[in-house]
Amino acid sequence: MSSEEKRTWISAVVGAVVSVTYLVIILSKVAGADVATIAYVGPMLTSIGVGIGAAIVLAIVAAIASPKDADRTDERDREINRRGEYVGFYVMSIAAIVPLVLAMAKAEHFWIAHTLYLAFFLAALASSVVKIVAYRRGW
Template structure:
């Protein structure tokens, strides 16, 4: 497995675990209180920071575990990355319409922020999924 594929797997796992934990914590507060009272900004920024930090640390650990492969990319890695990023871009472009519509409808900031966060998560997961399939099955 190339270092780029390992990075993709790390991104996919972190991209699932961190948002699920965040959403479980924050959305569990929704039934008992109005969304205007839920303090979500700090936890959301923490989740984003933890996601970035975990990806960096796990990528470093993977590079230390197999130093010969670290940082090596070839044409296949670049093509897989390009295709995955294209898909992620299109998913983000479509998913970003939801928070835009919510903002136009003057919905609570809580829902707009979470729709945007979900759009980013879906784009990252779609990108990672395309890359993993490309690595595993080829073109």
């Protein structure tokens, strides 16, 4: 497994675990509550920070575990990365329409922020899935 594939797996797993955990915790508070009163900004920023930090630390650990492959990338890795990022861009572009519409409809900030958070999560997940499939099934 190449170092790029390892980093892709790390990003996918960390992103999914952190995002799903955050959304389950916050959305469990929505039932029967006024969403304007739910304190979500701190936990959202914390989840973003934890996700970034965990991905960096785990990528460093993976690089230390196999130092000969740590910075080795080839044309295949670059092309797989490019394809995954394109898919992520398109998913984000489409998914960002929902928070835009919510903002135009003057929805609560809670819903706008969370649909945007979800759009970023879906884009990152789609990008990672495309990359992993390309690595596993061949390019």
